[in-house]
Amino acid sequence: MNQIRISQSVIERIYEIPVEKIMRTDVIRVTPETKMSELKYAVKENNYACIPVLTGKQLVGQISIEGYVDWLTSGIGDVPVSEIMDINFKTLHPDEPVITAVKELELIGLRGLPVVENESNKFLGVICRCTMMEGVLAVLDLDDDKENKKENNCILNNIESVSALLTLNYIVEQKSLEYGGEISSSIRADLYKLGLPGNIVRKTAIAAYEAEINLLAYAGGGTFTITLSSELLNMKIEDHGPGIPDVDKAMEPGYSTAPDWVRELGFGAGMGLQNIKNCSDSFTIKSTVDEGTLLIIDINMEGICA
Amino acid sequence: MKIKELSQILNAKILSTGHFTREVKSIYVSDLMSDVLTFGREAQLLITSLTNQQTIRTVEMVEIPVICYTNGKQPKTETIELANTKRVTILVTEFSTFQVTGKLFAAGLQG
Numbered sequence: 001m002n003q004i005r006i007s008q009s010v011i012e013r014i015y016e017i018p019v020e021k022i023m024r025t026d027v028i029r030v031t032p033e034t035k036m037s038e039l040k041y042a043v044k045e046n047n048y049a050c051i052p053v054l055t056g057k058q059l060v061g062q063i064s065i066e067g068y069v070d071w072l073t074s075g076i077g078d079v080p081v082s083e084i085m086d087i088n089f090k091t092l093h094p095d096e097p098v099i100t101a102v103k104e105l106e107l108i109g110l111r112g113l114p115v116v117e118n119e120s121n122k123f124l125g126v127i128c129r130c131t132m133m134e135g136v137l138a139v140l141d142l143d144d145d146k147e148n149k150k151e152n153n154c155i156l157n158n159i160e161s162v163s164a165l166l167t168l169n170y171i172v173e174q175k176s177l178e179y180g181g182e183i184s185s186s187i188r189a190d191l192y193k194l195g196l197p198g199n200i201v202r203k204t205a206i207a208a209y210e211a212e213i214n215l216l217a218y219a220g221g222g223t224f225t226i227t228l229s230s231e232l233l234n235m236k237i238e239d240h241g242p243g244i245p246d247v248d249k250a251m252e253p254g255y256s257t258a259p260d261w262v263r264e265l266g267f268g269a270g271m272g273l274q275n276i277k278n279c280s281d282s283f284t285i286k287s288t289v290d291e292g293t294l295l296i297i298d299i300n301m302e303g304i305c306a
Numbered sequence: 307m308k309i310k311e312l313s314q315i316l317n318a319k320i321l322s323t324g325h326f327t328r329e330v331k332s333i334y335v336s337d338l339m340s341d342v343l344t345f346g347r348e349a350q351l352l353i354t355s356l357t358n359q360q361t362i363r364t365v366e367m368v369e370i371p372v373i374c375y376t377n378g379k380q381p382k383t384e385t386i387e388l389a390n391t392k393r394v395t396i397l398v399t400e401f402s403t404f405q406v407t408g409k410l411f412a413a414g415l416q417g
Contacts (some may be wrong), residue, residue, distance in 0.1 A: 139374075181363030185392075188367065205367045206343050219347070266339030266356050275344045 020094035022135025023125035032082035047130030049112020059123040061085030170224040184209040203279040210272045211237045233299045240292040316399040324395035325371045339364040357381040376403040
């Protein structure tokens with residue numbers, strides 16, 4: 001679908017990473033005799049990907065999230081897994097490159113695929129969309145070229161169906177504001193690792209940091225979702241905090257409701273939202289009192305490639 | 307101006323080396339991290355009397371390689387550790403923010 005611009009060397013490395021390096025091995029497995037009602041925990045624990053069904057070490061079937069939902073809504077009773085599971089489904093081999101996994105996931109539209117040993121069909125792990133990016137970053141991290149990571153050339157690449165690869169999720173947990181910035185710091189490091197140019201990373205990092213301080217100071221935490229495409233970097237920042245009663249007023253430079261303890265850390269000058277807006281090419285804020293706040297920003301990638 | 311020269315002018319202690327060979331051309335002075343994030347983006351040195359971890363996070367985001375704490379304020383161990391991880395140079399000087407700014411201005415740093 002989209003073309004993405006990340007550095008050629010990073011792309012090459014992603015191509016090369018074998019599935020076994022980034023698969024999840026700690027997923028919950030079930031047997032054909034397991035009752036469907038017992039899968040609730042497994043569904044969540046396995047990142048809503050798929051639940052492998054094993055007899056001994058052999059993979060004999062799988063319950064996809066779609067299959068599970070179908071069962072939930074079908075009114076069929078609490079039957080054993082064997083009556084619901086898929087028997088014919090795509091599997092991956094451990095030595096296949098990650099890019100194959102991405103294409104398969106997009107093609108079939110599933111959230112996860114099991115990985116089995118080439119000949120024996122022995123179950124090894126699961127590739128799931130939501131942890132795939134984490135896995136790729138961890139591998140890139142291992143052979144990261146410390147000094148040169150910022151100097152990557154930005155080259156236009158044409159990879160089809162890579163959208164599953166390029167969503168990054170981060171959770172800001174409620175803790176002391178003193179630790180604010182840890183997540184923004186990870187975001188910054190991850191974007192550099194992907195070879196994004198400095199000016200894009202810097203704007204994103206500053207916006208993320210301002211937002212992270214807000215999440216900790218007012219909302220008790222929240223989440224970041226970053227989606228990369230050829231045209232833009234989209235960042236959603238969501239919380240379930242108290243909401244902002246008067247958004248227009250909150251946007252005014254200098255307007256702040258920050259308590260002293262926020263100010264003592266060097267923030268709360270009423271510049272935060274405005275600064276996030278300044279860093280972005282498109283800025284939307286939606287806030288409902290007692291429900292929370294959603295901030296969506298876009299940063300254009302246009303014109304950054306030579 | 308090299309960091310070494312800068313630390314001599316300010317009679318500053320170096321608590322974290324970071325990119326010690328970097329050249330400092332432009333300076334931003336503020337105790338308000340929000341302002342640093344908004345206006346301090348072109349600077350290579352931040353002068354401030356605030357010494358918490360957020361000062362390091364802030365310079366990390368705007369990519370300012372050197373930070374100078376004034377009034378002889380000693381940062382906490384956590385701050386120094388974070389600076390080491392993020393390769394930020396920390397200088398501590400006994401001079402006040404006003405004096406530091408004056409001295410560096412007089413030495414030819416004007417931005």
